[in-house]
Amino acid sequence: MSESVFIVQSGLAEKTRKSRLPGVLDVLQSSTGLILALFMWGHMFFVASILLGESAMWTITRMFEGYFFFGKSYPAIVSCVVAFIALVFFIHALLAVRKFPGNYRQWRTVRAHAKAMRHGDSTLWIWQVYTGFLLFFLASAHLYQMMLWPQDIGPYASSDRIWSDRLWPFYLVMLLAVELHGSIGLYRLAVKWDLLPLSRTFLKRVKWGLTLFFLVLGLATLGAYMKIGYEHRFQYGERYTPETLPAWLLRLLPEKDFSNPHHKLPAFVKETP
Amino acid sequence: MSHRQITLQILRYNPQDAASKPCLQSYTLEKADGMTLFIALNEIREQQDPTLQFDFVCRAGICGSCAMMVNGRPRLACRTLISDLPKKIILAPLPFFELIGDLSVNTGKWMRGMSKHLQTWLHSQEESPDLNRIEERMEPEEAEAVYEMDRCIECGCCVAACGTAQMRQDFVGAVGLGKIARFRLDPRDTRADGDFYELIGDDSGVFGCMSLLACHDVCPKSLPLKSQIAFLRRKMAQTSIRQE
Numbered sequence: 001m002s003e004s005v006f007i008v009q010s011g012l013a014e015k016t017r018k019s020r021l022p023g024v025l026d027v028l029q030s031s032t033g034l035i036l037a038l039f040m041w042g043h044m045f046f047v048a049s050i051l052l053g054e055s056a057m058w059t060i061t062r063m064f065e066g067y068f069f070f071g072k073s074y075p076a077i078v079s080c081v082v083a084f085i086a087l088v089f090f091i092h093a094l095l096a097v098r099k100f101p102g103n104y105r106q107w108r109t110v111r112a113h114a115k116a117m118r119h120g121d122s123t124l125w126i127w128q129v130y131t132g133f134l135l136f137f138l139a140s141a142h143l144y145q146m147m148l149w150p151q152d153i154g155p156y157a158s159s160d161r162i163w164s165d166r167l168w169p170f171y172l173v174m175l176l177a178v179e180l181h182g183s184i185g186l187y188r189l190a191v192k193w194d195l196l197p198l199s200r201t202f203l204k205r206v207k208w209g210l211t212l213f214f215l216v217l218g219l220a221t222l223g224a225y226m227k228i229g230y231e232h233r234f235q236y237g238e239r240y241t242p243e244t245l246p247a248w249l250l251r252l253l254p255e256k257d258f259s260n261p262h263h264k265l266p267a268f269v270k271e272t273p
Numbered sequence: 274m275s276h277r278q279i280t281l282q283i284l285r286y287n288p289q290d291a292a293s294k295p296c297l298q299s300y301t302l303e304k305a306d307g308m309t310l311f312i313a314l315n316e317i318r319e320q321q322d323p324t325l326q327f328d329f330v331c332r333a334g335i336c337g338s339c340a341m342m343v344n345g346r347p348r349l350a351c352r353t354l355i356s357d358l359p360k361k362i363i364l365a366p367l368p369f370f371e372l373i374g375d376l377s378v379n380t381g382k383w384m385r386g387m388s389k390h391l392q393t394w395l396h397s398q399e400e401s402p403d404l405n406r407i408e409e410r411m412e413p414e415e416a417e418a419v420y421e422m423d424r425c426i427e428c429g430c431c432v433a434a435c436g437t438a439q440m441r442q443d444f445v446g447a448v449g450l451g452k453i454a455r456f457r458l459d460p461r462d463t464r465a466d467g468d469f470y471e472l473i474g475d476d477s478g479v480f481g482c483m484s485l486l487a488c489h490d491v492c493p494k495s496l497p498l499k500s501q502i503a504f505l506r507r508k509m510a511q512t513s514i515r516q517e
Contacts, residue, residue: 001399003282007279017471018470018474019468019475020474020512020513020514020516022474022475022476022513023470023474023480023509023510023512023513023514024510024513024514025480026480026506026510026513027510027513027514051332099478099483101440102440106439106440108441109368109439110436110440113368113436113439113489114436115345116342116345116346117346117434117487118345118346119355119434119485119487119490120344120491121484121486121487122485122486123484125436125485188484190485191484191499191503191505192350192482192484192503192506193503193506194499194500194503194504194507195479195507200499219461229397
């Protein structure tokens with residue numbers, strides 16, 4: 001056992017050279033937060049492809065499964081991406097929880113403080129704590145589901161999950177939590193490291209603009225999945241097969257073996273000259 | 274109309290008296306033109322309640338003694354015009370610091386402790402400097418930057434406004450970090466970033482700051498705390514990654 005263990009146990013850690021770990025952890029907390037927030041923006045745009053039509057969403061889904069590169073779908077690719085995001089998420093959660101109020105006295109004090117101060121940034125932090133706490137559970141469950149059943153991402157599969165499997169309240173709460181947490185977090189990162197030559201007032205305006213944009217986009221997207229899920233409720237379990245795709249996409253499709261046993265071969269592939 | 278009635282609700286509590294319970298006590302007085310909170314408090318003490326405790330020295334926003342929570346936010350009583358406040362005013366002592374009584378807190382005791390802990394004085398490698406020697410020249414920009422941070426009056430407003438400090442009693446606050454930033458800027462100080470890391474490189478120092486920026490927003494001297502703390506964070510993060 002190393003000597004430092006006994007020094008720290010004796011409460012004499014402060015008498016030795018200070019550990020460089022807190023600095024590394026601070027950078028890690030910020031960088032994992034940045035990765036997650038940027039990922040969420042991309043994720044939001046991808047799931048919002050349903051607003052352009054079922055075939056658009058199908059195309060995006062298959063693209064991530066490597067369909068247009070390998071000639072058949074590999075949902076395991078999605079699992080790997082989700083596993084990476086889950087790892088980043090767990091690191092971020094572990095580091096961020098250090099900043100949470102640790103007991104009732106701290107919680108009562110900091111809440112009363114934010115309330116009495118009526119200070120915007122302090123209040124936003126309280127919301128980060130609320131939404132972060134919710135995400136411990138919601139994001140974990142979502143990541144687990146996407147990692148283990150990546151093949152169930154698609155226009156009908158996702159809609160069935162949201163409507164017939166009654167997960168829309170789950171997604172609604174998660175959407176609000178993610179968009180608030182992510183946009184507040186990005187604003188916090190900008191002021192914390194002060195690397196952007198932008199005023200705080202401007203950054204805050206951008207932050208609220210982005211929050212509003214992603215909330216509207218997210219709610220519209222969730223609404224679209226709910227509508228499709230409702231209309232598809234009697235064909236629950238059926239997977240989407242596009243009747244046609246844009247010509248440019250058809251030209252890109254490789255002439256390879258489309259014999260993925262998990263997925264029904266789209267009719268248009270056979271018709272491609 | 275130049276005069277109107279105002280009500281001051283003041284948090285009264287005497288920690289020396291076991292029977293004392295914290296409560297808000299109301300005082301009504303006539304508002305006068307140009308009246309500051311400091312003038313109003315003196316009027317109450319002279320005409321209504323001589324037991325009311327609060328601190329002041331300079332009456333000009335220089336000593337930092339009269340800092341208190343005004344409607345939930347830390348401010349200097351001598352620099353706060355009654356006309357800028359709503360009709361109902363609630364006054365409370367600064368949180369975090371040792372309470373002497375009513376609105377009076379012992380910021381000095383904490384500031385001395387913090388200063389000792391962070392070694393907020395000039396460090397030079399010279400063992401016995403010649404005090405009769407003319408000081409070395411400093412670039413005007415450097416002197417300006419040092420002076421800018423030296424304007425801190427240690428009023429405690431930044432600490433009282435800080436969410437982290439409310440949860441962590443060992444947090445050195447923006448005042449402590451500001452002082453480190455000041456000595457880091459000073460070309461006469463020979464300490465390297467590794468030395469500063471030993472002082473603020475943990476959660477009671479710069480990495481404890483959650484960038485809520487209430488310190489920056491309430492500082493009566495408008496010190497650039499946001500940029501200075503961010504600069505220190507970047508430097509200390511570099512120090513930790515490079516293992517300096």
